Amino acid sequence: MQLSGHAFAPRSSQRCEAFFHLEQNEVGSQQWVLALEGQRFCYPLQDVEFSAPVGNMPIRLQLPDGRMFITQRTSELDKWLKSQQRWTLKLDWLERHWIAWLSSGILCLVLLVSGYHYALPWVGSKTAQALPERWSLLIGDQVLDTLDHIYQPSQLSMDQQNAIRSRVAGYLEKLPVMPFSIEIEFRSSPGESNAFALPGGKMVILDDLVAMMENPRQLDAIIMHELGHIYHRHMLTRLVQSSIISVAVAVMTGEASGVIDNMAGVGVFLLANQQSRRNEQQADAFARQAMMRLFDDHQALAKAFERLKQQPGLELPQWLSTHPDIEQRIRDAQISP
Ligand SMILES: [Zn+2]
CATH class of the missing domain: 2.30.29 (PH-domain like)
Incomplete structure (x- = not known):
């Protein structure tokens, strides 16, 4: 030869x-x-x-x-x-032997999908729990700084703000210990009735949400829901997971071109949507249990959801509108925790 x-x-x-x-x-x-x-x-x-x-x-x-x-x-x-x-x-x-190739491909896909569905949430939540509190606070502050480019200062008086803050401080003494100390920030964004938790224990409440609630108990129910997100470290977990996906896609493909970035973005989006539903259910459950413990009644949560849903001409808050199952959530909020 x-x-x-x-x-x-x-x-x-x-x-x-x-x-x-x-x-x-x-x-x-x-x-x-x-x-x-x-x-x-x-x-x-x-x-x-x-x-x-x-x-x-x-x-x-x-x-x-x-x-x-x-x-x-x-x-x-x-x-x-x-x-x-x-x-x-x-x-x-x-x-x-394409059958062998195909089987390997399917096996890879199964590994990828199961990693995505089971390993990633687990790793994300463990990492979020292991992150030093200082980091979480820094991330939360950073997010609030960014939001302050969009939101305006609150129109609520200091007395109104402090009344809500001291109410919540009183509730916190009777609720499960939070992973972070809770700070409530007020902002205004006309037309947006919303409240959300940031990584590190900060919670932002928008003026229109306060105005929309019929009584303090309904507002408290929404605040309990946000406390549920803080208790379960949902925001931090999602941030960690999206970072893992971005890095994993870059490592697997060996590049970080625009196309790949978009793929990572789609992955993050799918994960966020799939998990946000589970997160909302967890936060709702936390709110129901907290309301039961504080007031022996959690109907205010269902009332608050109905209030948000029925507002004519108002957009649903993002965390509510992303979930078409609002009716189910109202029903869940009506039954016992
Ligand atoms: Zn929520």
Whole structure:
């Protein structure tokens, strides 16, 4: 068998035309011979390593003296490799057997999907719990700084704000211990009746939400819902998860081009939507239980949801409108915790 190709000197990218063939040495055993530029280099049969054949890609021969020889794949070489080193053909076999490829693909997909559904939420929640409190506070402050470019200062009087703050402080003494100290911030965004929890224990309440509630108990029910998010560290967990997805996609694909960024974005979006529903249910459950403990009645939660739903001409708050199952949530809020 005579192979033609190119040889590379050790640690050099300079190539020169060369030939490689098998011949018998003086003691009668076979050896490989590399012929280039009028020189001959001999190698014992077993000391030459062949790269695994993949499609039409050239075969790389690693020689014991550090040289490399690259040749095109031929049927003669295939036959020889098959007879000598079956294991090197494993990859090639896979490539030629699409059922095996397909099964591997499906297996990868199953691993990816189960990792996404089970491992990622678990890792996200564990990481969020392990993050130092200082970091969570910093992230929360950063988010609030950004939001302050959109929101205006609250129009509520200091007395009104402090009345709500001291009510909540009183409730907190009777509720499960929060992972962070709770700080309530008031802002205004005309037309937006909303409240939300930030990582690190800050909660933002918008003026229109306060105005929309029929009584303090209804507002408290919404605040309990937000406390539920803080208690379960939902925002932090989502932030950690979205960071993991972005890094994982970059690592898996080895690049961070715009397309890949978008893929990561879609992943984050899907995860956020799928998990936000579970998070909302957890926060609702926390609110119901808290209301029962504080007032022995949680109907105010259902009333608050109905109030938000029935406001004519007003957009539903984002955390409510993203979930079409508001009716179900109202029903859940009406039954016992
Ligand atoms: Zn919520």
